[in-house]
Amino acid sequence: MIGSFYALRHNGKRRSEAQKYLDQAVPLYDRYIALREAIKTHKTDLTRLQKEKYALPVVSIRKRRDLTSKIEETEAEIAKLQKRKKAVMQKCGKTDHAGMQEIQKQIAMVKAAIQHVDDRQAVIHKVIAKGKRSFLDLLKHPEGYDLGILEQKRLTIRPDAEAAMRSGIKEQTGAPIQEKVYVDSLKEAENSLTIHESQLSNEQEGRKKNGQKER
Helix, strand or coil: CHHHHHHHHHHHHHHHHHHHHHHHHHHHHHHHHHHHHHHHHHHHHHHHHHHHHHHCCCCCHHHHHHHHHHHHHHHHHHHHHHHHHHHHHHHCCCCCHHHHHHHHHHHHHHHHHHHHHHHHHHHHHHHHHHHHHHHHHHHHCCCCCCHHHHHHHHHCCCHHHHHHHHHHHHHHHCCCCCHHHHHHHHHHHHHHHHHHHHHHHHHHHHHHHHHHHHC
């Protein structure tokens, strides 16, 4: 059960780091795509205006002047958008569209990883819930068990058991043991079981008092 608490904390930390990346990368990539589309639209408009201008007769001076002004405005807007797009790419550490496509792939990979972690967390929560139920059932039905020995085993992890647990955690998470997370997980598991034990004790005391009142 302690291994499950460790995995829960470990995966939670991984998810938090992945989410931080998405919080930074997704807005930048979305901004890049928006700027890229805006540039395409303005270039289409520029081509249309240029064609209109070239199609006009030489004597249409006023019309040609208006179109020239619109062309210059569109070119200026395109230059401004390209400058903004370049700034976004620099923030992403990229210099071209191929580089930004790598960002897109990375975002997709991180989202998939987060979904995998969420699925794994749901499984671990079920394991922890099952462990708590088993612990409570043991307290309710202690027949055939020495509760003093069981309590000692719960509060004290022997070296061989701890080594096996650490090995299992490493296999489960695929990463080295983080001591602080491990110690915090021990405390969390202990506190969780203590709370459940206290709740059960209070329920038993309540039933005893109610029985005495009825008598």
